[in-house]
Amino acid sequence: MSLTIPVNENDHIVGDPNTAKIVLVEYGDYQCPHCGKAFPIVKKFVDENMKDVAFVFRNFPLKDSHPYAMVAAATAEASGKQGKFWEMHDMIFQSQGNLNEESLKEYVNAVGLDSSMLEEHINSEELKNKIEEDFEGGVRSGVNGTPSFFVNGEKWEGYDGTLQSLSGLLSE
């Protein structure tokens, strides 16, 4: 399966997808425990291979299974409007066990965001559409659960929960 929506300027990207050997796209859910376990591993892989790897995170919230998945996705996206997407993304995953509406408010303060502007963005159609487009694009690309990974535009089933499985991508 291929990514139906190629990596584009609306994505949140770490690294340079034009020069990286590996463009890794994750479809994830902030309340999914498997995504929580993958977070530090993916982060280490990306941080240690900044030249070779570009990383994109797209939303795939399963809101009926995970009641805070949607509000977390919206908060991260709205933080992105103030240039702090990755700070919020990392903070939510680092404290995944405490995820709720109260803790999200604390993170907004901790990251130093304008909370009224954040609220406005969270309630905007544009942001709602962005999350829905991420989800629908994921479904069309064959995402059937989270986390799902794509490497250079193709679905990658090689992640086995270890850093080695990710590192192996660079030696292939």
Place this chain on the structure above:
Amino acid sequence: MQSSNENSDLEKYPENKFKPLQNNTMILEKGTSAPDFELNATPDQKLKRSDFAGKNLILVFYPADWSPVCGDQVALYNEMLSIFHKYNADIVGISVDSSWCHDAFSSDRKLHYPLLADFNPKGEVSKAYGVYNEENGTSQRALFVIDGEGIIQWSYLSPDGINPGADGIIEALETLTKNQ
């Protein structure tokens, strides 16, 4: 035993075309008239295929409530109802579990679409669609997209242990609505 069941299906639905697939069963394929059904959606309410006439209908056959892959699959579709509705499509799940079991599973997973009980006679509808696993006594993991006229427009049999996702369903619905 296997061949006698197949024969009875053929006698019952002589207009249906079959194609051979795993486990010696034959999944109904595109262009076939979808066999009718009337199954319990709740302990005291039944749903018929004709209740969906005029709309596209997605049938999701799956082996069992509570099993890990089935749980992920039904949860995924639960998040996709607004997408399916864009294509004038409803979705129902079907397994051989009883309606009481479905009731508990559906409440637990907060499902917003019906699960039908192919419970008595066990697996009759799954057999009619060619997706009954005689060995396990369960439905196989299979997907059908049926148009408003009751014709199967797409079908797919997935290995039991693999969540087939929804890309095939969306693609089929897209083709269908383009041609309507």
